[in-house]
Structures are given as C-alpha cells and as structure tokens.
Amino acid sequence: MADLPILVTGGAGFIGSNLIDALVARGYPVRVLDNLSTGKRGNLPDDGSVELIVGDVADAQAMRRAVQGCRAVVHLAAVASVQASVDDPVGTHQSNLVGTLNLCEAMRETGVRRVVFASSAAIYGNNGEGQPIDEDTPKVPLTPYAADKLASEHYLDFYRRQHGLEPAVFRFFNIYGPRQDPSSPYSGVISIFTERAQKGLPIAVYGDGEQTRDFLYVGDLVELLLQALELPVVEVGAVNVGLNQATSLNQLLDAVGDVLGGLPKVSYQAARQGDIRHSRANNTRLLQRYRLPEPATGMRDGLAKLLGL
Ligand code: NAD
Numbered sequence: 001m002a003d004l005p006i007l008v009t010g011g012a013g014f015i016g017s018n019l020i021d022a023l024v025a026r027g028y029p030v031r032v033l034d035n036l037s038t039g040k041r042g043n044l045p046d047d048g049s050v051e052l053i054v055g056d057v058a059d060a061q062a063m064r065r066a067v068q069g070c071r072a073v074v075h076l077a078a079v080a081s082v083q084a085s086v087d088d089p090v091g092t093h094q095s096n097l098v099g100t101l102n103l104c105e106a107m108r109e110t111g112v113r114r115v116v117f118a119s120s121a122a123i124y125g126n127n128g129e130g131q132p133i134d135e136d137t138p139k140v141p142l143t144p145y146a147a148d149k150l151a152s153e154h155y156l157d158f159y160r161r162q163h164g165l166e167p168a169v170f171r172f173f174n175i176y177g178p179r180q181d182p183s184s185p186y187s188g189v190i191s192i193f194t195e196r197a198q199k200g201l202p203i204a205v206y207g208d209g210e211q212t213r214d215f216l217y218v219g220d221l222v223e224l225l226l227q228a229l230e231l232p233v234v235e236v237g238a239v240n241v242g243l244n245q246a247t248s249l250n251q252l253l254d255a256v257g258d259v260l261g262g263l264p265k266v267s268y269q270a271a272r273q274g275d276i277r278h279s280r281a282n283n284t285r286l287l288q289r290y291r292l293p294e295p296a297t298g299m300r301d302g303l304a305k306l307l308g309l
Pocket residue numbers: 009010011012013014015016033034035036037038039040055056057058075076077078079080094095099118119120121171172173174175176181188
C-alpha cells in the first residue's frame with residue numbers, strides 16, 4: 001500500500017507543485033494528471049520522481065487510467081480563475097464539475113477511497129462580510145466557478161454516502177506563495193504586488209486598501225493536505241482553511257516594502273465591482289481536525305520565501 005502512488009490532479013500548478021515537492025521529500029511516489037493549461041512541466045521535479053500524465057480531467061478514460069492503482073487522490077485540477085468561469089461557463093464547467101464527477105466514478109470503479117478536494121471560500125459569496133465565516137454560513141455561489149465548487153462538494157458527499165468514498169473537503173481562502181502565476185489581472189493580489197514591486201513597476205490598489213483578506217502561506221496549506229491523506233478517519237463535512245487573521249492591502253504593502261526595502265509607486269483606483277470588503281475564515285473546525293504549523297508562517301516570512309530571500 002505504501003508504495004502505491006498518490007495522484008495529484010492539477011499537480012503542475014501553483015498549489016499542486018508545492019504539494020508535490022513535499023510528497024517527494026517524504027518519499028511518496030507521485031502521479032500527476034494535468035492538461036498543462038495553466039500548470040507547467042517546469043514546476044515538477046525533472047529527476048523522474050514524478051509520473052506526469054498529460055490529460056484532461058474531463059476525459060473519463062484519462063481519469064480512470066490516472067486513478068487506477070493509486071493509494072489516494074488530491075483533486076486540485078480546475079480552472080482556478082473566477083473571471084475565466086464568468087467568461088466561459090460551459091468550458092470551465094468541463095474542468096470544474098465534470099472533472100470531479102469523472103474522478104468520483106473512476107474512484108468507485110477502481111476502489112480508491114481517499115480524496116482531498118480543493119473547494120473555495122467563493123461558495124459563501126458575500127455572506128461572511130464583517131465577521132469570520134464558519135462552515136454553516138449560507139452558501140451563495142455567485143459565479144460559475146463557485147457553483148461548480150459547491151456542486152462538486154455535493155457530488156463528493158453523494159459518493160461518500162453511496163459508495164464509501166472518503167472525501168476531505170477544504171475550502172481555501174486566499175493562498176499565496178512561490179509559483180503562483182501573476183500574469184492575469186485576476187491573479188492573486190500577493191503574486192501581482194510582489195512581481196511588480198520586484199520589477200519596480202507601479203502597483204494599483206483597487207479601493208482604499210482597507211479591504212482585508214485571510215492569507216495563508218502555501219507551505220502551511222501543504223501540511224494540512226498531507227495530514228488529510230494520512231488521517232485514519234475523515235470526519236464528515238467541509239473545513240475552512242485560513243488563519244482567522246485579517247490583513248488589509250495597506251498592511252500587505254507595508255510588509256512587501258519591508259521585505260524588499262522599498263516600494264514602487266502605488267496608486268489607489270476605483271474598487272472592483274462586486275469586490276468583497278472583508279473575508280476571514282472562522283477556522284475552529286480546522287483546528288479541531290488538523291494541526292496548523294505552530295506558529296503559522298507570518299506574512300513577512302511568507303513573502304521572503306516567495307521572493308526567494
Ligand atoms: P493553478 O491554475 O496553478 O492550478 C490548477 C492546475 O490544474 C493547473 O496545473 C492546470 O493546468 C490544471 N488544470 C486545469 N484544468 C484542467 C483540466 N481540465 N484537466 C487537467 N488539468 C487541469 O491554480 P491553483 O491556485 O494551484 O489552484 C489549485 C486548486 O485550488 C484549484 O482547484 C482552485 O480552484 C483551488 N483554489 C485555489 C485558491 C488560491 O488561493 N490559489 C483558492 C481557492 C481554491
């Protein structure tokens with residue numbers, strides 16, 4: 001059993017490749033299913049320690065081949081951009097929901113049970129404004145991205161009840177760290193700010209910079225994903241993943257300036273339409289079930305690691 005591979009769908013992306021570094025370091029055999037749409041071969045070790053299947057999670061046969069013979073699955077493959085889902089709901093649905101359903105079927109057919117799933121705080125819509133969001137907060141999926149994540153959770157729960165799957169569902173808040181792609185205007189704010197600050201390019205803050213987010217360093221997230229693979233029993237119900245800490249964009253900019261020894265020009269522009277003012281995870285359930293690194297990576301340390309300093 002110990003020698004069977006862990007399948008990481010979307011393993012060539014930001015979070016997946018950070019997870020794979022940790023899996024390989026701990027001696028796990030790893031298999032990746034990725035269509036390289038946003039992921040890159042170069043994010044994976046090039047020493048043959050990882051088996052890469054270039055394929056689409058929407059292709060049921062490719063999924064079955066990937067799942068066959070695995071010990072467990074971490075399902076990260078998705079179109080991770082909310083804006084892309086708004087622009088192309090049908091196309092993104094293939095990756096973000098059909099992909100999950102294909103995975104469930106492939107696991108049922110092959111008898112693989114444990115799956116760790118990357119859901120998102122996006123399923124809460126604007127509902128948590130102003131207070132830490134717990135898992136029972138009403139779900140308001142305002143975009144195709146959020147609707148597919150929520151529906152994926154429901155399918156995983158159906159396969160749990162009906163077919164004995166063991167889903168560990170994590171609702172990620174704002175994750176940051178090395179290999180997060182800053183190339184789109186809708187990329188994670190930390191990847192954009194750090195890239196622009198390093199290049200001396202002007203930084204745009206949308207709004208007054210007092211909006212807050214609950215940022216978690218990807219290395220800390222990886223520790224949680226590893227635990228979810230190893231837990232003897234997965235308790236039912238999704239878990240928020242955040243630190244229950246609010247950091248404003250102005251505080252973030254201060255930290256970036258400290259770590260880099262200065263900032264380029266910062267301009268304050270109109271807030272984005274529909275932008276959430278405050279997003280913060282109530283992480284009580286997370287702390288009951290999992291061990292966050294103690295202490296968790298602070299913003300300045302996380303930025304330094306991201307910047308390779
Ligand atoms: P990413 O774009 O770097 O990684 C996604 C990976 O999935 C890429 O390697 C991509 O090539 C692959 N992929 C996309 N569609 C595919 C398909 N149809 N078939 C096979 N592979 C496919 O994004 P990320 O930030 O690493 O996100 C990983 C997961 O975490 C996603 O499910 C995302 O929705 C979720 N998530 C991320 C955050 C965050 O803050 N980064 C927040 C909430 C949820």
